[in-house]
Amino acid sequence: xxxxxxxxxHVALCRGFLDSLPVFAWGEAPSVLLTKSQLRDAGLRPNxxxxxxxxxxxxxxxFRHETVAxxxxxxxxxxxxxxxxxxxxxxxxxxxxxxxxxxVKPYVVPTSTRRCWDCFDADTAGVxx
Numbered sequence: 543x544x545x546x547x548x549x550x551x552h553v554a555l556c557r558g559f560l561d562s563l564p565v566f567a568w569g570e571a572p573s574v575l576l577t578k579s580q581l582r583d584a585g586l587r588p589n590x591x592x593x594x595x596x597x598x599x600x601x602x603x604x605f606r607h608e609t610v611a612x613x614x615x616x617x618x619x620x621x622x623x624x625x626x627x628x629x630x631x632x633x634x635x636x637x638x639x640x641x642x643x644x645x646v647k648p649y650v651v652p653t654s655t656r657r658c659w660d661c662f663d664a665d666t667a668g669v670x671x
Contacts, residue, residue, distance in 0.1 A: 560596055566613070568599040575613035582622070589620035 555570045566575075575595055581587060593612035600608050637650045642661035655662055 557598070560598075560610075563593060564595045565598050566595055568597070571595065571597055571613055574616050576616055576619075577611045577613060579611075581614060581616075581619055584616075585622055586616070586619040587622050588614045589618060591615060591618045 555566070556564045557567050557570070558565050566572075576584070576586075577597060578588060591614055594615055595613040597611040597613050598608055599611075600606060635646055638647050639645070640647060640651055640658035640661055641656035642665075643658065645658065647658045651658055652662075657665065
């Protein structure tokens with residue numbers, strides 16, 4: 543079967559189209575297309591490219607729902623950029639900074655409220671009163 547770049551691959555059985563992108567089942571996608579997770583495992587990133595195809599697969603029990611993953615070209619992917627010095631420390635500090643009192647806490651602030659426990663307790667006590 544001929545795929546996007548004109549080359550022939552021995553395993554490329556398209557199951558149809560969704561949003562004008564070809565759909566492949568588990569294990570049937572061409573070897574030149576990878577998901578974001580697979581690219582990351584290979585030390586690559588999508589490099590701003592749009593997805594070329596979709597991978598659709600069903601989960602086993604208990605949920606049995608379909609998952610759709612975007613597939614990207616390996617040839618158009620670029621290497622993952624290395625972290626700058628202090629970039630990880632700054633990101634972790636941002637995760638520990640309270641949105642209410644702007645204090646850096648020794649724990650990660652919940653993403654649902656972006657407030658530390660002290661600010662959250664003060665807000666809920668004010669609502670209950």
